[in-house]
Amino acid sequence: MLDIKRIRNNPDEAKEKLATRAVKPEEIDAVLELDEKRRELLQQTEQLKGQRNKVSDAISVAKRNKEDATAQITEMREVGAQIKALDVELAEVLDTYTDKMSRLPNFPHDTDPVGPDENYSREDRKVGDIRHFDFEPKAHWEIGEALGILDFKRAAKVSGARFVYYMGMGAKLERAVYNFMLDQHELEGYEEVIPPYMVNSDSMYGTGQFPKFKEDVFQIKDQDLTLIPTAEVPLTNYYRDEVLPAAQLPVYLTALTPSFRSEAGSAGRDTRGLIRMHQFNKVEMVKYVKPETSYDELEKMTHNAENILQQLKLPYHVITLATGDMSFTAAETHDIEVWIPHQETYREISSCSNCEDFQARRAQIRYRDEDGKVNLVHTLNGSGLAVGRTVAAILENYQNEDGSVTIPDVLVPYMRGVKKIEKK
RNA sequence: GGAGAGUUGGCAGAGUGGUAAUGCAACGGACUCGAAAUCCGUCGAACCGCCUUAUAAGCGGCGCGCAGGUUCAAUUCCUGUACUCUCCUCCA
Numbered sequence: 001m002l003d004i005k006r007i008r009n010n011p012d013e014a015k016e017k018l019a020t021r022a023v024k025p026e027e028i029d030a031v032l033e034l035d036e037k038r039r040e041l042l043q044q045t046e047q048l049k050g051q052r053n054k055v056s057d058a059i060s061v062a063k064r065n066k067e068d069a070t071a072q073i074t075e076m077r078e079v080g081a082q083i084k085a086l087d088v089e090l091a092e093v094l095d096t097y098t099d100k101m102s103r104l105p106n107f108p109h110d111t112d113p114v115g116p117d118e119n120y121s122r123e124d125r126k127v128g129d130i131r132h133f134d135f136e137p138k139a140h141w142e143i144g145e146a147l148g149i150l151d152f153k154r155a156a157k158v159s160g161a162r163f164v165y166y167m168g169m170g171a172k173l174e175r176a177v178y179n180f181m182l183d184q185h186e187l188e189g190y191e192e193v194i195p196p197y198m199v200n201s202d203s204m205y206g207t208g209q210f211p212k213f214k215e216d217v218f219q220i221k222d223q224d225l226t227l228i229p230t231a232e233v234p235l236t237n238y239y240r241d242e243v244l245p246a247a248q249l250p251v252y253l254t255a256l257t258p259s260f261r262s263e264a265g266s267a268g269r270d271t272r273g274l275i276r277m278h279q280f281n282k283v284e285m286v287k288y289v290k291p292e293t294s295y296d297e298l299e300k301m302t303h304n305a306e307n308i309l310q311q312l313k314l315p316y317h318v319i320t321l322a323t324g325d326m327s328f329t330a331a332e333t334h335d336i337e338v339w340i341p342h343q344e345t346y347r348e349i350s351s352c353s354n355c356e357d358f359q360a361r362r363a364q365i366r367y368r369d370e371d372g373k374v375n376l377v378h379t380l381n382g383s384g385l386a387v388g389r390t391v392a393a394i395l396e397n398y399q400n401e402d403g404s405v406t407i408p409d410v411l412v413p414y415m416r417g418v419k420k421i422e423k424k
Numbered sequence: 425g426g427a428g429a430g431u432u433g434g435c436a437g438a439g440u441g442g443u444a445a446u447g448c449a450a451c452g453g454a455c456u457c458g459a460a461a462u463c464c465g466u467c468g469a470a471c472c473g474c475c476u477u478a479u480a481a482g483c484g485g486c487g488c489g490c491a492g493g494u495u496c497a498a499u500u501c502c503u504g505u506a507c508u509c510u511c512c513u514c515c516a
Contacts, residue, residue: 057442064442364471374469
């Protein structure tokens with residue numbers, strides 16, 4: 001949620017910034033108009049409530065003195081009716097106002113590249129050497145199925161498209177990857193968490209998935225529970241509606257969880273393999289920080305994600321997303337894309353975002369600074385990393401001509417010494 | 425799934441139609457070389473509106489889990505609902 005005072009005091013700035021995120025200026029005008037109406041009604045009803053409070057006191061005194069208060073009571077009956085009518089009107093205005101406000105995306109940071117889509121994103125750095133193959137590299141699903149470690153067919157029978165069974169060494173590899181990631185993040189100061197995998201609507205609202213992105217998630221029938229689309233939701237809502245002592249900041253949390261996504265609207269894209277699933281494992285990093293440090297913290301978090309790829313010796317590049325390509329809550333996002341040989345392209349494996357106070361305002365996550373003043377924290381989240389896509393990248397980048405896959409050195413201890421996955 | 429109890433400030437905890445007790449903590453001051461103890465004083469944190477260039481102050485609203493209702497007036501009465509706890513039942 002944006003700060004209405006900032007929009008009110010500087011509507012042109014708001015229109016300009018949000019125009020880069022496909023928000024029409026009329027939408028800002030509509031919000032401002034509703035805000036105006038809201039405050040107008042608020043003043044009217046508050047004035048009447050003040051009057052009612054005063055006269056109610058007088059009635060109370062009169063009753064105590066056994067005097068007649070019929071006149072005032074009659075008068076207040078009328079005032080009460082007016083208040084009720086105004087409050088109904090106010091509630092209606094407030095409803096549309098809040099709904100419109102909660103659908104406006106975050107302001108982009110001034111340094112973000114401006115543009116409507118991914119073609120305008122900025123490549124910040126390229127890291128690692130792309131391997132030259134003496135043979136035609138296979139797609140990871142071919143490799144995985146041939147080795148008997150990925151079973152999409154039976155997953156389709158049991159669950160449907162976009163699900164997978166990891167079998168044997170495949171399951172072991174997945175587990176090695178996320179255990180390695182969690183251990184790394186622990187060394188970097190993150191506290192490991194196992195959160196709930198289902199959350200209520202207040203939480204989904206707090207991190208910005210609701211109300212706008214309801215169709216992207218799986219919900220439990222007849223209950224206010226949603227399967228988390230990312231661990232960002234339970235991790236960031238952990239301190240929802242709380243005021244943290246300044247000394248507690250920054251807070252670093254990390255968690256391995258499955259992520260559940262309906263992938264509505266992505267029919268036909270990445271239909272094969274591990275890239276786009278309804279359920280996938282992801283190690284997530286979340287930070288709660290003081291506003292003045294949040295961009296430094298974003299750089300650190302991005303490096304924490306990069307470190308995993310560097311240790312796995314997987315080539316990648318880091319891009320800063322264009323304003324039009326960023327997710328709803330982000331002010332700045334660094335995507336890390338890993339090299340996928342079969343597709344001869346980089347694919348997203350991590351997304352690290354600074355949401356500034358956008359989520360904190362929705363979720364009311366604040367801290368008490370040294371002067372005793374209460375401020376909104378800044379929240380950050382980033383994948384460190386998407387586990388399934390990491391496995392896909394390992395299978396493809398580490399494949400051998402005979403169909404076997406070499407295990408990256410840092411994972412060998414996590415594989416209990418196994419250095420290569422070969423056909424049984 | 426069944427029965428019962430509860431939800432009030434940072435914490436503890438009264439209040440059962442008419443200004444939300446009290447204690448602890450916190451903050452300011454006195455005492456002190458300094459601190460502790462003691463004494464005096466302040467204090468419903470946050471939120472919203474008005475005022476203000478802005479902040480503070482000031483004024484007002486709001487505020488007793490949440491949402492409705494009754495009433496001149498609701499922490500208090502009524503309805504619904506969420507959550508917590510206890511017992512029973514079930515269960516990894």
